Amino acid sequence: MLVFKFGGASVKSADAVKNVARILSMHQEEQILVVVSAMGKTTNLMEELVTKYMNKQSTEETLDQLKAFHREIINDLMGDQSRQFYEVENLFIELECALDTDMISSGYDFVYDQLVPYGELISTRIISQYLNQQNVVNRWLDARNFVVTSSHHRRARINWDTTKNLISKRAKKLIEKQLTITQGFIGRTPENTTSTLGREGSDYTAAIFAYCLDATSVTIWKDVPGVMNADPKRLENTSLLPDISFKEAIELAYYGASVIHPKTIQPLMKKKIPLYVKSFVDTNAAGTMVHDHGLQGVVEVPCYIFKDNQVMISLSSKDFAFIVEDNLSHIFSALASAGIQINLMQNTAISFSICANNDEVRIKKFLDSIGDTYLIEQREDLQLLTIFNPADSQDLTEITGNKEQLLQHRTENALQLILQ
Numbered sequence: 433m434l435v436f437k438f439g440g441a442s443v444k445s446a447d448a449v450k451n452v453a454r455i456l457s458m459h460q461e462e463q464i465l466v467v468v469s470a471m472g473k474t475t476n477l478m479e480e481l482v483t484k485y486m487n488k489q490s491t492e493e494t495l496d497q498l499k500a501f502h503r504e505i506i507n508d509l510m511g512d513q514s515r516q517f518y519e520v521e522n523l524f525i526e527l528e529c530a531l532d533t534d535m536i537s538s539g540y541d542f543v544y545d546q547l548v549p550y551g552e553l554i555s556t557r558i559i560s561q562y563l564n565q566q567n568v569v570n571r572w573l574d575a576r577n578f579v580v581t582s583s584h585h586r587r588a589r590i591n592w593d594t595t596k597n598l599i600s601k602r603a604k605k606l607i608e609k610q611l612t613i614t615q616g617f618i619g620r621t622p623e624n625t626t627s628t629l630g631r632e633g634s635d636y637t638a639a640i641f642a643y644c645l646d647a648t649s650v651t652i653w654k655d656v657p658g659v660m661n662a663d664p665k666r667l668e669n670t671s672l673l674p675d676i677s678f679k680e681a682i683e684l685a686y687y688g689a690s691v692i693h694p695k696t697i698q699p700l701m702k703k704k705i706p707l708y709v710k711s712f713v714d715t716n717a718a719g720t721m722v723h724d725h726g727l728q729g730v731v732e733v734p735c736y737i738f739k740d741n742q743v744m745i746s747l748s749s750k751d752f753a754f755i756v757e758d759n760l761s762h763i764f765s766a767l768a769s770a771g772i773q774i775n776l777m778q779n780t781a782i783s784f785s786i787c788a789n790n791d792e793v794r795i796k797k798f799l800d801s802i803g804d805t806y807l808i809e810q811r812e813d814l815q816l817l818t819i820f821n822p823a824d825s826q827d828l829t830e831i832t833g834n835k836e837q838l839l840q841h842r843t844e845n846a847l848q849l850i851l852q
Contacts, residue, residue, distance in 0.1 A: 433607065433608070433647045434459070434465070435466075435467065435647045435651070436465070436466045436467070436638075436650075436651050436653065437467040437468075437635060437650065437653065438452055438466065438467070439469045439654065440469045440470055440471060441472070441654070442655065442712045443469070443471045443472070443555060443559060444472035444473075445472070445505060446504075446508030451712060452559065452712070453562065453563055455715060456568055456611065457566075460611070463608055465612050466570075466611065467614055467616045468559055468613060468615065469616050470552050471502065471505065471555045474498070474551040474554075477494060477498050477501075478547060478551045480494050481531075481548075485547065491531055502520065506520065506558060509558075510565065516565075517557070517558065520557050520558055520561075523550055523554050530547060541585035541586040541587075544585065544586050545628050546626055548628065549626050549628060552617055553574075556572060560572040563613070570612060570613050572612075573603065573612050575615045575616070575619065575637065579619035579637065579640060580594040580598065580619060580620055580621075581629070582627075583622065584627075584771070585628070586628055587630050588621070588627035590629075590640060595644060599641060599644035599645060600645065603641070603644075615637070616636075617632075632690075632693050635696040636695045638696070639695070639698075639700050642705050643699035643703055647705055649705060650705060651710055652708070653710055653711070654709060654711060654712065655711070656711060657672050658674070658710065658717075658718075659676060659684070659691050659709050661735045661736065662737075663736075667831070673731055673733075675723075677723070677728060678722060679725070679729070680730065681697045681707070682694075682697045682698065683820060683846070684735060684820060687818040687820060688737045688816070692707075697722065701724070706721060706722065706723040706724075731821055732821070734820065734823050734826070735820040735821060736820075737819075738817055739789070739815065739816040741789065742775065742789065742815060742816045742850065743788055743795060743812050743814065744786070744850055745798075745799070745808065747784045747802070747808060747809075748784075748807045750805070750806065754781050755780075755782060760784065763784060769797075769801065770794045771797075772794050772795070772798055774786050776841055776848050785839065787814070787839070787850050814838070814851065814852050816851075818848045819846065819847045819848075821845055821846075822846070828849075836851065836852045837849055837850070
């Protein structure tokens with residue numbers, strides 16, 4: 433049994449969807465579960481919808497853009513037969529009804545999880561219907577009936593026992609019978625509300641299903657040849673990493689390599705399920721294989737990982753006392769409560785600094801909770817550069833340019849720089 437995952441770029445247009453159909457038609461003899469993300473930049477539109485809803489602004493223009501984008505893809509795919517996509521229209525109606533309800537008091541994270549997942553639901557309905565029209569017979573499956581999570585909205589944790597029981601006993605029988613299409617990124621809480629697994633969480637969904645299905649492998653189809661040692665859009669002369677150990681993949685994902693979601697690797701590593709990252713443009717290319725090498729590293733070249741839109745927050749006590757264990761316990765508790773993932777941290781005797789994604793809602797929640805206790809210095813619009821497996825005495829001027837270096841942190845196999 434195989435698990436395929438197609439991201440937003442692989443389904444961003446009618447031609448892209450047709451390419452997905454072509455790839456799946458080549459594997460019709462296999463038992464396959466297909467995990468699909470929202471189309472193109474739909475998630476950005478959905479997040480704009482959430483922001484307008486929370487600010488009590490009109491959502492009509494954004495909703496119209498969302499409808500027009502998907503209807504154009506449907507028309508390009510099906511032409512006169514586009515009326516058969518009534519299930520997509522039903523989802524638009526559901527979304528409009530959700531926007532008409534009063535959820536603001538439940539908070540941003542809850543509202544986010546009730547609105548944004550419509551991107552994945554709409555995407556998979558379109559793809560499933562189109563595939564059936566093309567005689568690539570498949571079943572549409574609602575991931576929320578199988579992926580059970582905690583109630584931590586926008587950062588839900590998997591209830592592994594319940595999820596494994598549902599997938600192995602119910603979903604597996606369906607997948608064994610025919611090709612199955614489901615959504616990435618989404619799940620269900622004990623209260624039967626929709627939850628999400630974090631931005632770019634569709635890779636993680638693929639790993640969850642693979643673990644519970646005892647899959648042979650997972651393949652993530654991307655618009656790049658595989659895992660590169662740097663983003664080709666940022667650096668010239670990048671090279672493909674044909675072979676990566678699970679341990680190295682976890683580290684690269686943790687530091688922010690965009691090709692793989694950070695949580696994806698661990699479920700696969702536990703059952704030694706190989707992960708392939710392949711190009712949906714050149715399907716015959718070998719791509720990258722992530723598999724078990726124990727603790728041995730196989731990546732020999734430096735890898736450069738850029739994270740934009742970073743914020744650095746430095747805290748010190750108001751009475752200029754030392755930052756001690758009690759302070760750190762309070763700070764980490766506030767960070768966890770706000771749902772902030774730390775990308776880098778450093779402390780001295782009198783201060784503690786973190787670098788994190790500049791999520792305005794979560795950063796504000798964190799700062800509001802500690803503002804009475806600490807002096808706060810905040811810098812925004814920063815870039816975090818991580819060099820995994822750095823070369824000795826490397827000149828970084830070409831990469832950092834004229835940017836000011838605010839903070840440097842070095843570990844055994846990584847160098848991290850905060851740049852402004």
